[in-house]
Amino acid sequence: MHKVETKTVLPATRLRGDFIVPGDKSISHRAIMFASLAQGESRIRGLLRGEDCLSTLHAFRCLGVEVNDKGDDEIIIQGRGLDGLKEPDDVIDCGNSGTTMRLMSGILAAQPFFTILTGDQYLRRRPMGRVITPLTSMGAKILGRDDHSKAPLAIDGGGLVAAEYHSPIASAQVKSAVLLAGMQVDGVTTVYEPHLSRDHSERMLRYFGADLESFSGGTRVKGRVVLSGKEVDVAGDISSAAFFLVAGLIVPDSELLLKNVGVNPTRSGIIDILQQMGGAIELTNLRELSGEPVADLLVKSSHLHGIEIGGDLIPRAIDEFPVVSVAAAFADGVTIIRDAKELRVKETDRIAAMCDCLGSLGVAIEPLDDGMRIVGGRRLTGGEVNSCGDHRIAMSMAIAALGATTAIKIVDTACTETSFPGFWELLTRITEN
Numbered sequence: 001m002h003k004v005e006t007k008t009v010l011p012a013t014r015l016r017g018d019f020i021v022p023g024d025k026s027i028s029h030r031a032i033m034f035a036s037l038a039q040g041e042s043r044i045r046g047l048l049r050g051e052d053c054l055s056t057l058h059a060f061r062c063l064g065v066e067v068n069d070k071g072d073d074e075i076i077i078q079g080r081g082l083d084g085l086k087e088p089d090d091v092i093d094c095g096n097s098g099t100t101m102r103l104m105s106g107i108l109a110a111q112p113f114f115t116i117l118t119g120d121q122y123l124r125r126r127p128m129g130r131v132i133t134p135l136t137s138m139g140a141k142i143l144g145r146d147d148h149s150k151a152p153l154a155i156d157g158g159g160l161v162a163a164e165y166h167s168p169i170a171s172a173q174v175k176s177a178v179l180l181a182g183m184q185v186d187g188v189t190t191v192y193e194p195h196l197s198r199d200h201s202e203r204m205l206r207y208f209g210a211d212l213e214s215f216s217g218g219t220r221v222k223g224r225v226v227l228s229g230k231e232v233d234v235a236g237d238i239s240s241a242a243f244f245l246v247a248g249l250i251v252p253d254s255e256l257l258l259k260n261v262g263v264n265p266t267r268s269g270i271i272d273i274l275q276q277m278g279g280a281i282e283l284t285n286l287r288e289l290s291g292e293p294v295a296d297l298l299v300k301s302s303h304l305h306g307i308e309i310g311g312d313l314i315p316r317a318i319d320e321f322p323v324v325s326v327a328a329a330f331a332d333g334v335t336i337i338r339d340a341k342e343l344r345v346k347e348t349d350r351i352a353a354m355c356d357c358l359g360s361l362g363v364a365i366e367p368l369d370d371g372m373r374i375v376g377g378r379r380l381t382g383g384e385v386n387s388c389g390d391h392r393i394a395m396s397m398a399i400a401a402l403g404a405t406t407a408i409k410i411v412d413t414a415c416t417e418t419s420f421p422g423f424w425e426l427l428t429r430i431t432e433n
Ligand SMILES: O=C(O)C1=C[C@@H](OP(=O)(O)O)[C@@H](O)[C@H](O)C1
Pocket: 025, 026, 027, 099, 170, 171, 172, 173, 174, 176, 197, 198, 318, 319, 342
């Protein structure tokens, strides 16, 4: 029987330190994928060794890609080109990773062989119709559970044509799945989206030599252009940095320097949100790393106030709302998050999960159909909360505990390995109790 791990986090008196956070998860997935589809060798440094990215690496090994991983900072991938992948001899397990399953669907829909993608109990509950629909319109044959809307997915690949797709949601996973399918077939494929979602695929595909053009409202890619192996340095993950930004703001007398963090404008909504709440976050040493902007972030304790958040800020900070709700609990006044219905279909329903966790510690937090309303300013009491297996909920509650009156016990904490190996050690290293 699987033992559920727990952690108890004590209130902090102050936080101090400078450090780097692990590599960006979205960029790491793409580096593995595009290196595998390129011709020649790619060297990837700073790759996130979180479970999600290891799922992507495992998937490409199953597809015949040679990966040289000595466990140090660099992995070497021998690309097989657009036509060099082989039919896997078993089901591919994408673990907990939505990005792996949805982007792989786009890649495999165009490959002339049969694949089955599955995942853990959380991933098998998440909606896959959002990629099956556009891929089917390109000629893909994908079957799935629950009337072809959920994994396991059976993909009978090949025979696709280029298409034009108007996505009803701002989702980088949907956009990327269609672009990755389009990239492998003759003609031009275009994806339109209602708000700009993270553009790592576009940046990295161009970096690998794809013929891809982004314009206001969409992106088009020309099919059958050969990608060439590259050296990629992966920026630090702003979604992981977000936990320590909020920690540095809410714990009095704190100062943290987070080095080498990706600050791509399609991902940096968390900095805008926290600055609008009155947070002192300074960006220095702005530079570019393999086509992505990075900076060092200096954060100091601040007096926060509530704000209203919605519109195109939502996709720019989509994974950060659990920890934004923690910041809101420590801020004076009311914070309202709207237009964020997507939070209901992540690893958990993150609106319900944060309302349960923070609500049980005395925070006045109320779910909205598409967000949350949080009345902040009251110190959290200690207690026990459950992450429900969601890495971002577990880490958000650890940050909340730093500012609580007494210890918080968090149940189900092994999930932090999904995106942030070393999280608990780093938290201990910078905390003074
Ligand atoms: O493309 C990506 O790497 C991701 C896109 C986002 O999902 P959606 O595309 O579903 O918004 C995000 O929540 C996820 O963590 C990673």
